[in-house]
Amino acid sequence: WSRAVAADMLTVYEQFVDMRERRRVERLEMLDEVEEWHLIMQHYCITVAVLDQAGGAGGGLGAIHDAVSKQLAAGMGMM
Secondary structure, eight states: OOEEEEEEHHHHHHHHSOHHHHHHHHHTOOOSOHHHHHHHHHHOEEEEEEOOTTTTTTOHHHHHHHHHHHHHHHHTTOO
């Protein structure tokens, strides 16, 4: 892969899911313990990898990768 980024599902949930949707989901009370929810979400991850011979030109998955990388870095104080 020419580029790859990964994040645990808790990070994805907190940074990419709209606040209104998070509030709606949290009202469902699927789990009694918030800590348990965090452990479950941190156990799984999502990865975006791109084999990009064009160097990112033209959008597509390369553009998605770049947007995700930028958002994750900003959320982790890396930018």
